Amino acid sequence: MSPPLVLPSATLEQLQPIYRVERGCLISKNADLTVAFRLELPELFTLSPAEYQSLHAAVVKALRVLPTPAVVHKQDWFVEERYCPDFNSPRLESSLLGRAYERHFCERPFLRHVCYLFISRTATERAHYRSPASLLGRRHLVPRTQLDAQQQSAFFDAVGQFKRLVEDGSPLRLQQLSEDELVGTETQAGLLEQYLALELSSTAPLVDLDFSRGLQVGHKHCQLFSLTAVDDLPAEVDPAVRYERLSTDRSPLAVGLAAPLGLLLSCNHLYNQYIFLDDPAQALRRFEKRKDNLNALALYSRQNAINRQWYEQYLNEAHAEQKQPVRAHFNVLAWTERESELPELRNQVSAAIARLGARPRENTVDAPVIYWAGIPGNAGDFPAEDTFPTFAAQAACFWNVETNYRDAASPFGLKLSDRLTGRPVLVDLSDEPMRRGVITNRNKFILGPSGSGKSFFTNAMVRQYYEQGTHVLLVDTGNSYQGLCALLGGVYLTYEEHDPIAFNPFLVSGGGAPDAEKKESLKVLLQTLWKKDDEHATRAEYVSLTNAVELYYEQLGREPERRPCFNTFYEFVQGPYAAVLRKQGVREKDFDLHNFLYVLKPYYRGGAYEYLLNAERELDLVAEPFIVFELDNIKDNPILFPVVTLIIMETFIAKMRRLKGTRKMILIEEAWKAIATAGMAEYIRYLFKTVRKFFGEAVIVTQEVDDIVGNAIVKNTIINNSDCKILLDQRKYAHRFEEIQQLLSLSDKEKAQALSINLDLQPGRYYKEVFISLGGTASKVYATEVSPEEYVTYTTEEKEKLRLQTLAQERAGDLAGAIKVYAQELREQRA
Structure with a gap:
């Protein structure tokens, strides 16, 4: 051998x-x-x-x-x-x-x-x-x-x-x-x-x-x-x-x-x-x-x-x-x-x-x-x-020219996942793109049909923003953030017949005279209460309302014992201001005082909505870092919904004015449809154009494509002033995606990316994908994959929410412990 x-x-x-x-x-x-x-x-x-x-x-x-x-x-x-x-x-x-x-x-x-x-x-x-x-x-x-x-x-x-x-x-x-x-x-x-x-x-x-x-x-x-x-x-x-x-x-x-x-x-x-x-x-x-x-x-x-x-x-x-x-x-x-x-x-x-x-x-x-x-x-x-x-x-041609998704260089951002392997990636949608000139504002527009994973993405986004020091104000109509708000110890405000939401928009935080923005928001509120959606205030009416607000606060300055609220404003207009109008010879066709008082009387003492604008205590929400306004019970009320939403937005503007150097975010779900009226166009335009200057961002979320196609106010104000466009599963709209593409000014590359969402989901992983475009120049599809703990916190399924509430009650209100137990149950089910 x-x-x-x-x-x-x-x-x-x-x-x-x-x-x-x-x-x-x-x-x-x-x-x-x-x-x-x-x-x-x-x-x-x-x-x-x-x-x-x-x-x-x-x-x-x-x-x-x-x-x-x-x-x-x-x-x-x-x-x-x-x-x-x-x-x-x-x-x-x-x-x-x-x-x-x-x-x-x-x-x-x-x-x-x-x-x-x-x-x-x-x-x-x-x-x-x-x-x-x-x-x-x-x-x-x-x-x-x-x-x-x-x-x-x-x-x-x-x-x-x-x-x-x-x-x-x-x-x-x-x-x-x-x-x-x-x-x-x-x-x-x-x-x-x-x-x-x-x-x-x-x-x-x-x-x-x-x-x-x-x-x-x-x-x-x-x-x-x-x-x-x-x-x-x-x-x-x-x-x-x-x-x-x-x-x-x-x-x-x-x-x-x-x-x-x-x-x-x-x-x-x-x-x-x-x-x-x-x-x-x-x-x-x-x-x-x-x-x-x-x-x-x-x-x-x-x-x-x-x-x-x-x-x-x-x-x-x-x-x-x-x-x-x-x-x-x-x-x-x-x-x-x-x-x-x-x-x-x-x-x-x-x-x-x-x-x-x-x-x-x-x-x-x-x-x-x-x-x-x-x-x-x-x-x-x-x-x-x-x-x-x-x-x-x-x-x-045989050169490999692609690499992995990279983490943002900024310390600020949210964690999403590489769509190929699911590896967590730090994504900065706000600061780094602004520094690089990719975007000129931090506003975001989110479109995703029901079941596309929209709630999981928005919950994950606002939670991570909050944990990095952002003041978050949410306006919701579907209880999407109830679990997260309870876990974070935030303020959750919802409308109930026996305990309705009450505000006092005439009260100035910290006392003193209101600034120009506060006065302007009050005028917008009064116009919203007085005029129909398709009815505009004339120049004479606008001047009359401006004078009414100015003179009202001048009187409050002379009478410090008088409490600012809608009741005292109504009485001022009914009495002293009516005398001023008569003295100035203001004609009824220029400013119909009787019509104004008649239309606004339901909000005055003894009226059907007297509670709405006459809160006994100040709801100083400026210092609260996480607030959810749940308006599901009044979303179809043509009177309460736009008024309450407007007051909420005025609250956010107060945060913009007072919280210097603090990041701020307002996220509005389907509530934007009630405020996207002709009378509110200027207010929305002001918010979306101004929030950038106050280290803030406005986020609008919708799930129906028909809500945005053909809506001039949304197109010209919200979309054009939202440099970050976020789309979830669009297969439902694949046959008419050209309308969305044109409306959002998406390139053919961005169209291909958006329509690729969820086409190749990896087995054994529970996740959905999301398309993000920044300024029309940088776009990518990420995976939104969450842990079982996050899933049971974010879920909007009624059966799962009740199960979590039951576990919390069994543990004397220990929501964190209930989340851990329910998450373990979910792991065992998936195994």
């Missing part, structure tokens, strides 16, 4: 291909010079086909400025990680739901993506470089030629131009890596160490490399698949392709051509993309020579004749269209620590390559050489037999 084959071993120090790092650049033992960048990519599912084309054109243009011979090596890392919450965050310290949210996502798996770009100027052209010449097989090397100072300077200048061209024409951003990031420090591993361990960690260990049985890096068993031949590639390529799982007949959603080899391939892997820039004249001469050889042999083989035609077509395009000839190679290096998983891994990668329309080719014998050439700065050592000729435009 023959002894087992033992391959020779060598130390990494002997074979590693990088000679040194100088001026932040890698110098290989072949005397190649490499500049390394970290490449920032746009987020997945956020680009339109036109934006993909623009990005692609910028890359192709940038490739032309690089000197030859050179190699552009793009390396995308996709490494499995798990979400790790920070329970020590002050934001979670006293938040039951916040901590429950983080526990729910703890250990949620996702792919961490990091992208690097290496631009190498090789000392010599290596179009005929073969595997045996690789540095992996040579222990000693003396470079034949080296770059002189002039060549080095020209290379650095070209790299600078490359960076500017890429960043000016696309959303790509390049940041050069420092020496410490490349080679590491005494305490942290650099990129070179990380690659040799296939581990994106600052503590990447030094591991053995075993090439005796394929490719094994430490405990990681690797599979390498490459695109190395033209015959293996799709017949046509394009920078963007239709993503079927999120597209409809009316709205194709685009992804990059190479997306199946990026985030859509859910395993540990590297995607290497090489573009080799040889001297164009020499490359074309080689092609001419090969074409001539094939022409002489065409009579002996049909395949030779076909290949000759291929060479002729290539040369014709290169000369006629001035295309840049290049060589290219693309490979996927995937790994697992369990050898038993290799067959499944092989199937995953093969299927991903097949989705490109390409033929997967597994590398075995040459895998070590290709892996070795993937070391940062060693792309010039790549074997030429594993490359194929093409043009720069076609090669750039």
Whole structure:
């Protein structure tokens, strides 16, 4: 029996291909010079086909400025990680739901993506470089030629131009890596160490490399698949392709051509993309020579004749269209620590390559050489037999150009989820977009039909805003926030026949005279009480009301014992002000005093609504950080609903005036329909235009598309002054979405994103998706996934609300304990 084959071993120090790092650049033992960048990519599912084309054109243009011979090596890392919450965050310290949210996502798996770009100027052209010449097989090397100072300077200048061209024409951003990031420090591993361990960690260990049985890096068993031949590639390529799982007949959603080899391939892997820039004249001469050889042999083989035609077509395009000839190679290096998983891994990668329309080719014998050439700065050592000729435009189509959703740089925001993996993402819809100029106001317009998850999104949003110091005032007509308000200890005001809501809009907080805004809100209130929805106050009537309010407060100043309220105002108008009107000779057609007093009498002492505007005590809600006005019982009352809503909005304006430096939010659900009348248009316009100046935002929520289509007040005031548009499941309106698109000024890309909501929900997760557009320039679809604790708090299902109330009663009103118990029941049901 023959002894087992033992391959020779060598130390990494002997074979590693990088000679040194100088001026932040890698110098290989072949005397190649490499500049390394970290490449920032746009987020997945956020680009339109036109934006993909623009990005692609910028890359192709940038490739032309690089000197030859050179190699552009793009390396995308996709490494499995798990979400790790920070329970020590002050934001979670006293938040039951916040901590429950983080526990729910703890250990949620996702792919961490990091992208690097290496631009190498090789000392010599290596179009005929073969595997045996690789540095992996040579222990000693003396470079034949080296770059002189002039060549080095020209290379650095070209790299600078490359960076500017890429960043000016696309959303790509390049940041050069420092020496410490490349080679590491005494305490942290650099990129070179990380690659040799296939581990994106600052503590990447030094591991053995075993090439005796394929490719094994430490405990990681690797599979390498490459695109190395033209015959293996799709017949046509394009920078963007239709993503079927999120597209409809009316709205194709685009992804990059190479997306199946990026985030859509859910395993540990590297995607290497090489573009080799040889001297164009020499490359074309080689092609001419090969074409001539094939022409002489065409009579002996049909395949030779076909290949000759291929060479002729290539040369014709290169000369006629001035295309840049290049060589290219693309490979996927995937790994697992369990050898038993290799067959499944092989199937995953093969299927991903097949989705490109390409033929997967597994590398075995040459895998070590290709892996070795993937070391940062060693792309010039790549074997030429594993490359194929093409043009720069076609090669750039195979670049992966998408990355994960990124957390906002701002400390303020709300947690939503990446729609691909469900990983929590911090999203800032207010501050960061304002700083970047993406939006000019923080107002939001939310549209979502019943059952679309609207209540869960709005509950999650206002809770997180409140927990970050925001004063929240909610106007609701469906008990959507009752559970959250009770848990947070907020003020919940609802209208009951035996205990109606009472206000005193004439009382000035802190005493003294009212300011101009207070007087204006009182005039709007009086007009609303007096006039019909479609009836406007004349100029004379407006002046008369202005004088009435002014003179009333002047009298109160002279008579401090008189209490300000609607009763005393009514009596003032009925007596002293009537005398003033008679003295001034104001005609009845200019101001009908009798009509005014008659219409407003129900709100005066003894009238049907005497309680409404004559509260005995001041409802000073300005200092309350969380308030819910539940108006479900009066939503159909044509008298009470608009008046109460108007008073609530005046309360919010008081918050705007008095709470300096405090973030404020008013969220109005279906109540906006009652106040969106001709008489209220100016007031709504004032609120939506002014709230920005007081560090505030107004949020309008609706669920019926018919409520917004054709409503001029809503369109011209609310929508036009809401830079943040939020849509939930729109499949109900898919056949008429063009109306919504036009009304909200959505682009075709935003339309495709909005109609992709909930088309590809992941099994085993309980969530809905939400589309968010900021200023019409930044848009994305997120997942709204909540913990069981949040679910039982936010739910609007009557049966579930009663169950929570019963559990709270059994625990003597301990709502937090009831939520925990009910959440555990829900987990057991879902298990």
